[in-house]
Amino acid sequence: MTTFSIAQSLDQALQALADGARPVAGGTDLVVGSRQGKAPLPDTVIAIDRLDELAGISLSDDQLRIGAMVTHAQLMVDPIIAEHFSAIADAAALVGSPSTRNVGTLGGNVMNGSPAMDTGAPLIVLGATAELQTTSGNRQVTMEELWVSPGKTSANADELCVALNMPARPANSGSAYVRLEYRRAMEIAVVGAAASVTLDDGGMVTDARVALTAVAATILAVDLGDALAGKPIDEASLAAVAKIASETATPISDLRATDRYRRHTVGVMARRAVEAAGRRAGGETIAIPVNRTLGIGASQ
Amino acid sequence: MAITDTPRFVRADGPDKVTGSGRYVADLTLTGMLTAKLRYAGIAHARIIKIDVSAAKAIPGVFSVLTADDVPDLRYSPVVPDRHLFAKDTVRFEGEVIAAVAAINAEVAQQAADAVVFEYEELPIVADLEAALAPGAPLVHEDWESYDVTGDTPRDRNVATFSSITKGTKEGVDAALAAADIVVKQRYVADGSHAAPIEPRGVVAQWEGNKVTIWTSTQVPFDARNGVCETLQMPSNRVRIIVPHLGGGFGGKCGFHFEAHIAALAKASKRPVKLVFSREEEFLAPDRRRESMIIDLETGLNADGTIAARRGWVAVENGAYTADSAFFPQLAAMHVAGPYKIPFVHIDSSLVYTNHQPSGSVRAPTAPQGCWACETHTDELAKAVGMDSVAFRKLNAIDTGDEGVVGQVYGEIGLQQCLDTATEMAGYGQDLPDDEAIGVALGWWPSFPGASGAFVRLDADGAGQIVTGAQECGTGAVMTLRQLAADELGMDPEDFEIIYQDTGVAPYDTGATGSQTLLNNGRAVVAASEQIAEQLKDHAANMLEAAAGDIVLANGTAHVAGSPDKSVSIAELAEVAAGGQMLIGKGSPVPPEYPEIPGMNCVGDQGVAAWAAPQFSCHAVRVRLDRDTGVARVLAIACAHDSGTIINEIAAHGQVEGGVLMGIGQALTEGTVYGEDGRQQNPALLEYKLQTFADAPPISTAFIQIATAEAGPRGAKGLAEAPNVPTAAAISNALAKIVGQPIRQLPMTAERVWEATLSIADDSGETA
Known part of the structure; x- marks a missing residue:
C-alpha cells in the first residue's frame, strides 16, 4: 500500500524525503512506470507540485534559474527561454503530447535520468547545474556529474532537485536542439543533438558545445577539439562536427534503430544543431522547435 | 467538393462520443x-x-x-x-x-493467473515463411491431416490453405x-502489422x-454469438450479444474472440464477470x-509496353491458427495480379502456419501489402520499358468492358477516371x-453482397425507429441508415433513432466487416422503409381521397402529386396507424448476385476471384525524403x-x-518485430508507431460516381477498406523515384530507406 501526501512547504517535502519518501510532481515517469511494471510505486510518496519555491523562471544578470516544477509546456513558450536558451524550448516542444508537456516537469525529467530525454542535451550545452537540496543544505551538481547510467543519478535519496541553474548567455550566442523522430507527436528521440554556439563580430566561432541524446548510457557531451573554435560555420566545419559526433557516440541497437544507423544519424543531427545554433547566434530567428521549422528531421 | 457544400450529416453516436457521455464495455458495472x-x-x-x-x-x-x-x-x-478455447x-x-x-x-485475479502452474517442453519455433515450407520443417499442427476442413481446400503440412x-x-x-521482350523479376517482403483500435x-x-447476455467490443455481434454457441454448445436464442459504443476495430475486432471464455467464467462463478484488455494484451x-507476406513477381512485357504475362508466388502468414484467413491466399493473388489487362496469369498462393499470433481480417486483408508489391513492381516495369509510370498504367489498366486477371469482364467501372x-x-x-x-498507385477491392436484415417502425407520434443487425465500428455506415430511411419516407434523418448492436433484438447482419454495412444493410433498411411508405400512402390516399399511387412523401407530409396543399402530416398518419395495423417494416432483400466466370480454372477457390461490384481507386502522393536520415514525410495525397x-x-x-492515415502508417512506421523466441x-x-494527427498530410478526395448494377442502395459499393489499399504503394513509388530504386520491404522505415540510399551510392561507386 502506498501512502500519498501533499507537501505544504519545501521544508515539509525535504523532511519527508529524509524520512524515506519519494517525490512526485507530474507523475509521467513514476505512475506510468509503475503501471508498466518497471518499478512498483514507492511506499511513501510526497507530492511537490504545489510548492511555490519550485516554480517559475527567473533571469538575473548572470544566471537563469528554472524551478524544478516548470513544465515542458511552460518552457516551450516562455519568452526568455525561447530567445536566449532556445535549445531547451526546442526540446520541450518535442516531448510527448500536449498532456505530457502540461504535467511533465523539467526537474522530473532531469532526475529520471533517461539517456533519451530531450531536455538533457540542451542543459549540458548551456552549462546547467542541478540544485539539490536537503534539510541541511544544498549543492550544485553539473549534469555530467548528475547522470550516472540509464535511470540512475548521483543524487542522494534525501536530495530534492529544486531548480536548474545556468549562466546567462554571452552576446552573439545561439543554441538549438534537433532530434531524429519517425513521427511528429508521441515520439521519443531515436537520436538527438543540442548545440550552443557563440560567435565573434566576424562570424567566427569563439565557443561551441555539442551534446548527444540516446547514443550512450547517459546524455553525452562531445569534445569538439578545434573543429569549430576560431572557424566559421561552413560545410567543412559542419562535416567535422558530424564526424566527431558519430565517433563519440557509443549507441546500442534496439527496436528504434541499429547502432550503425544511430551512429550515422547522430552526426547528421549534430551538424544540424550546430548550423541552427550558429544561425541563431548570428541574429536569425528560427521558430521553436527547429525540427518543425526546418522540416523533416530538421533538414532544410 | 468541399465539406461545406455537402448535406449536413449529424452522426447519432457523435455527440455521445465527443462529450464522453457514450458508454463502452469497460464502463459497465x-x-x-x-x-x-x-x-x-x-x-x-x-x-x-x-x-x-x-x-x-486456493x-x-x-x-473460478x-x-x-x-x-466442451x-x-x-x-x-x-x-x-480450442484453451490450449490443449x-x-x-x-x-x-x-x-x-x-x-x-483485478489484483487477486492477476495473482491467481500468475499462480497457475504451467509446465511444458519447448518445441522448435516455426517463424520464417520459407523455412516453414521447406521439406522436413517442424509442424505447427502435427495433426493437420485430421482436421475437419470445409470445401475444396488444398492443404499440406504447414500450408493451411x-x-x-x-x-x-x-x-x-x-x-x-x-x-516476352522484357522480363522483370523481383521479391517483395511485408512485415505483419496491427489493427490497433x-x-x-x-x-x-x-x-x-x-x-447468457454478453456485452462485448466486437465488430461482428452475430459471429461472436455463433462462436459462443459453437464452443459452449448452446442454441442461438440463449446467447444475446450486445455491443455498447465501440472504440474502433479496423478489423481487429472481427471474428469471435473471448466471449465464450468470459461466459464460461460467469457460469462457473455464478456471478457476472468482466474482462478488459490492457494495451499489451x-x-x-x-x-x-x-x-x-512474401511476394515473388515475374512479369513479361512486350516492346510496346503492354503486359504479356505474369507469374507469381505468394506466401501469406497464417500464424498459429486459422481465424478467418482461409481466403487470404486467393485474395492476395488477386492483389498481386492487379487490375490490369494481362493475357496470361498464374499465381500460386499459400497460407502458411507459423508460431506467431494468428492473422485475421484487418482492414482490407492482404491488399495493402499485395497492392504495394504489385504497384511497386508496376513502376519497375514502366522503368524497364522506358515509359512514364502513369502512361504505363493508362495503357495496361482495365476499363469498362475489359477482361481482368481471372477472365472476369467488368461492367461500367471508373478505374481509368480514378487514374486521370x-x-x-x-x-x-x-x-x-x-x-x-x-x-x-492503383487499387481495387471487392464488395461482399450478403444476407442482412432490418426493421423500421414509426410509432404513434411519428417518431422513427430503425432496428438493425448492423454494427457501427466508427465508419458511420450505420449512422447513414437514418438518411436512407428518411429519404424513402420523406422525413428528416434526425426523426430516426437507431437500435443496433443487439443480437437478441435485431435480425442478422454480417457486421462491420468487408465494407458491407451500407451495401447490404442499407438495402435492408430501404426495403423495410418501402413497406412503411406503402402503408403511409394507403392511409393518406384514404384521408385525401386520392389514389395511393399519386401520394408523394416529402418534408414530413404525404401530399397528392401536383397538389402540395392537399396533404396530411406523417405524424397524423402514424397516429391513425397506431390504432390498427402498425407501421412496422421489415427488410431482408435478396442479395445482389456474384458474377460467374465461365471457364475459370482457379485451384482452391475461396470465392474471392470473381468480384461483385468491385471498387477501384488511385492515390497520388507527394513525398519528401530527408536523404541523410531516410525519414520520409508525406506532404500531400490526392485520392480518387x-x-x-x-x-x-x-x-x-x-x-x-x-484509410489514408492508416495506410501511411503501414507504409512507413508500423510493423511487428519478432524476437528469436517467436x-x-x-x-x-x-x-x-501509429501515425498521429500531427503527421496527417492534406488529403484531397474525389469520387468517381457510377451507379453500379448488382450493388448496394442506389448503386453504392463499399468504401471502408478501399482507401487503405493503394496508399503504401503510392508512397513506395514516390520513394523509389527519389532514392533511385524501390524499398522492397514493408514498412519502408527510415532505416530501410537510408540503407537503400547507401546501396545506390555504393552501386554508383561513391562512398557511403
Missing part, C-alpha cells in the same frame, strides 16, 4: 461483478506437460479458474477448424490462453514469359437461468493482426525539388475512388482520410 484475467502461454511453441490450477483456486477471492478441461472438447474456426496438449503462440480466472478484483489464380494455362504463362477490447457476461492475444483524376489533383508531372516526388454512388459525402470523405518485441504504442 453489474451487481456482484467479478474481474477476469487470462493466463497466456508466454511461449511460442511448446508441448504442455502440466497445467495445475489448484494453487490459483487464493481467497478467486471464484478454467482450463481446457472445463469447456472441440475445435473451431471457419473453414479450417484448428483451435500444445501451445502454438505466445498469446494462447491456457487458463482463465475470475476473482473479486492454398489457392491459385490462372488466366490461360500455366504452360501458356511459361511460353508467354519466354517470348483505440479501445482495447472488453467483455462482460451475465447469466440468467440458462441464458490487445497487441498479443487476439487472433487478428495483419499478415506478413488523382494524378491531375496531385499535379503529377510538375517540376519538384530533387528530394520530392509524386508516386502513383470509384465506390459507386456516394450516399453520404461527409462520411465518405472521413473513410478515405482515415514473441513480439513491440507490443506497445511507443514502439509500434
Whole structure:
C-alpha cells in the first residue's frame, strides 16, 4: 500500500524525503512506470507540485534559474527561454503530447535520468547545474556529474532537485536542439543533438558545445577539439562536427534503430544543431522547435 | 467538393462520443461483478506437460479458474477448424490462453493467473515463411491431416490453405514469359502489422437461468454469438450479444474472440464477470493482426509496353491458427495480379502456419501489402520499358468492358477516371525539388453482397425507429441508415433513432466487416422503409381521397402529386396507424448476385476471384525524403475512388482520410518485430508507431460516381477498406523515384530507406 501526501512547504517535502519518501510532481515517469511494471510505486510518496519555491523562471544578470516544477509546456513558450536558451524550448516542444508537456516537469525529467530525454542535451550545452537540496543544505551538481547510467543519478535519496541553474548567455550566442523522430507527436528521440554556439563580430566561432541524446548510457557531451573554435560555420566545419559526433557516440541497437544507423544519424543531427545554433547566434530567428521549422528531421 | 457544400450529416453516436457521455464495455458495472484475467502461454511453441490450477483456486477471492478441461472438447474456426478455447496438449503462440480466472478484483485475479502452474517442453519455433515450407520443417499442427476442413481446400503440412489464380494455362504463362521482350523479376517482403483500435477490447457476461447476455467490443455481434454457441454448445436464442459504443476495430475486432471464455467464467462463478484488455494484451492475444507476406513477381512485357504475362508466388502468414484467413491466399493473388489487362496469369498462393499470433481480417486483408508489391513492381516495369509510370498504367489498366486477371469482364467501372483524376489533383508531372516526388498507385477491392436484415417502425407520434443487425465500428455506415430511411419516407434523418448492436433484438447482419454495412444493410433498411411508405400512402390516399399511387412523401407530409396543399402530416398518419395495423417494416432483400466466370480454372477457390461490384481507386502522393536520415514525410495525397454512388459525402470523405492515415502508417512506421523466441518485441504504442494527427498530410478526395448494377442502395459499393489499399504503394513509388530504386520491404522505415540510399551510392561507386 502506498501512502500519498501533499507537501505544504519545501521544508515539509525535504523532511519527508529524509524520512524515506519519494517525490512526485507530474507523475509521467513514476505512475506510468509503475503501471508498466518497471518499478512498483514507492511506499511513501510526497507530492511537490504545489510548492511555490519550485516554480517559475527567473533571469538575473548572470544566471537563469528554472524551478524544478516548470513544465515542458511552460518552457516551450516562455519568452526568455525561447530567445536566449532556445535549445531547451526546442526540446520541450518535442516531448510527448500536449498532456505530457502540461504535467511533465523539467526537474522530473532531469532526475529520471533517461539517456533519451530531450531536455538533457540542451542543459549540458548551456552549462546547467542541478540544485539539490536537503534539510541541511544544498549543492550544485553539473549534469555530467548528475547522470550516472540509464535511470540512475548521483543524487542522494534525501536530495530534492529544486531548480536548474545556468549562466546567462554571452552576446552573439545561439543554441538549438534537433532530434531524429519517425513521427511528429508521441515520439521519443531515436537520436538527438543540442548545440550552443557563440560567435565573434566576424562570424567566427569563439565557443561551441555539442551534446548527444540516446547514443550512450547517459546524455553525452562531445569534445569538439578545434573543429569549430576560431572557424566559421561552413560545410567543412559542419562535416567535422558530424564526424566527431558519430565517433563519440557509443549507441546500442534496439527496436528504434541499429547502432550503425544511430551512429550515422547522430552526426547528421549534430551538424544540424550546430548550423541552427550558429544561425541563431548570428541574429536569425528560427521558430521553436527547429525540427518543425526546418522540416523533416530538421533538414532544410 | 468541399465539406461545406455537402448535406449536413449529424452522426447519432457523435455527440455521445465527443462529450464522453457514450458508454463502452469497460464502463459497465453489474451487481456482484467479478474481474477476469487470462493466463497466456508466454511461449511460442511448446508441448504442455502440466497445467495445475489448484494453487490459483486456493487464493481467497478467486471464484473460478478454467482450463481446457472445463469447456466442451472441440475445435473451431471457419473453414479450417484448428483451435480450442484453451490450449490443449500444445501451445502454438505466445498469446494462447491456457487458463482463465475470475476473482473479486483485478489484483487477486492477476495473482491467481500468475499462480497457475504451467509446465511444458519447448518445441522448435516455426517463424520464417520459407523455412516453414521447406521439406522436413517442424509442424505447427502435427495433426493437420485430421482436421475437419470445409470445401475444396488444398492443404499440406504447414500450408493451411492454398489457392491459385490462372488466366490461360500455366504452360501458356511459361511460353508467354519466354517470348516476352522484357522480363522483370523481383521479391517483395511485408512485415505483419496491427489493427490497433483505440479501445482495447472488453467483455462482460451475465447469466440468467440458462441464458447468457454478453456485452462485448466486437465488430461482428452475430459471429461472436455463433462462436459462443459453437464452443459452449448452446442454441442461438440463449446467447444475446450486445455491443455498447465501440472504440474502433479496423478489423481487429472481427471474428469471435473471448466471449465464450468470459461466459464460461460467469457460469462457473455464478456471478457476472468482466474482462478488459490492457494495451499489451490487445497487441498479443487476439487472433487478428495483419499478415506478413512474401511476394515473388515475374512479369513479361512486350516492346510496346503492354503486359504479356505474369507469374507469381505468394506466401501469406497464417500464424498459429486459422481465424478467418482461409481466403487470404486467393485474395492476395488477386492483389498481386492487379487490375490490369494481362493475357496470361498464374499465381500460386499459400497460407502458411507459423508460431506467431494468428492473422485475421484487418482492414482490407492482404491488399495493402499485395497492392504495394504489385504497384511497386508496376513502376519497375514502366522503368524497364522506358515509359512514364502513369502512361504505363493508362495503357495496361482495365476499363469498362475489359477482361481482368481471372477472365472476369467488368461492367461500367471508373478505374481509368480514378487514374486521370488523382494524378491531375496531385499535379503529377510538375517540376519538384530533387528530394520530392509524386508516386502513383492503383487499387481495387471487392464488395461482399450478403444476407442482412432490418426493421423500421414509426410509432404513434411519428417518431422513427430503425432496428438493425448492423454494427457501427466508427465508419458511420450505420449512422447513414437514418438518411436512407428518411429519404424513402420523406422525413428528416434526425426523426430516426437507431437500435443496433443487439443480437437478441435485431435480425442478422454480417457486421462491420468487408465494407458491407451500407451495401447490404442499407438495402435492408430501404426495403423495410418501402413497406412503411406503402402503408403511409394507403392511409393518406384514404384521408385525401386520392389514389395511393399519386401520394408523394416529402418534408414530413404525404401530399397528392401536383397538389402540395392537399396533404396530411406523417405524424397524423402514424397516429391513425397506431390504432390498427402498425407501421412496422421489415427488410431482408435478396442479395445482389456474384458474377460467374465461365471457364475459370482457379485451384482452391475461396470465392474471392470473381468480384461483385468491385471498387477501384488511385492515390497520388507527394513525398519528401530527408536523404541523410531516410525519414520520409508525406506532404500531400490526392485520392480518387470509384465506390459507386456516394450516399453520404461527409462520411465518405472521413473513410478515405482515415484509410489514408492508416495506410501511411503501414507504409512507413508500423510493423511487428519478432524476437528469436517467436514473441513480439513491440507490443506497445511507443514502439509500434501509429501515425498521429500531427503527421496527417492534406488529403484531397474525389469520387468517381457510377451507379453500379448488382450493388448496394442506389448503386453504392463499399468504401471502408478501399482507401487503405493503394496508399503504401503510392508512397513506395514516390520513394523509389527519389532514392533511385524501390524499398522492397514493408514498412519502408527510415532505416530501410537510408540503407537503400547507401546501396545506390555504393552501386554508383561513391562512398557511403
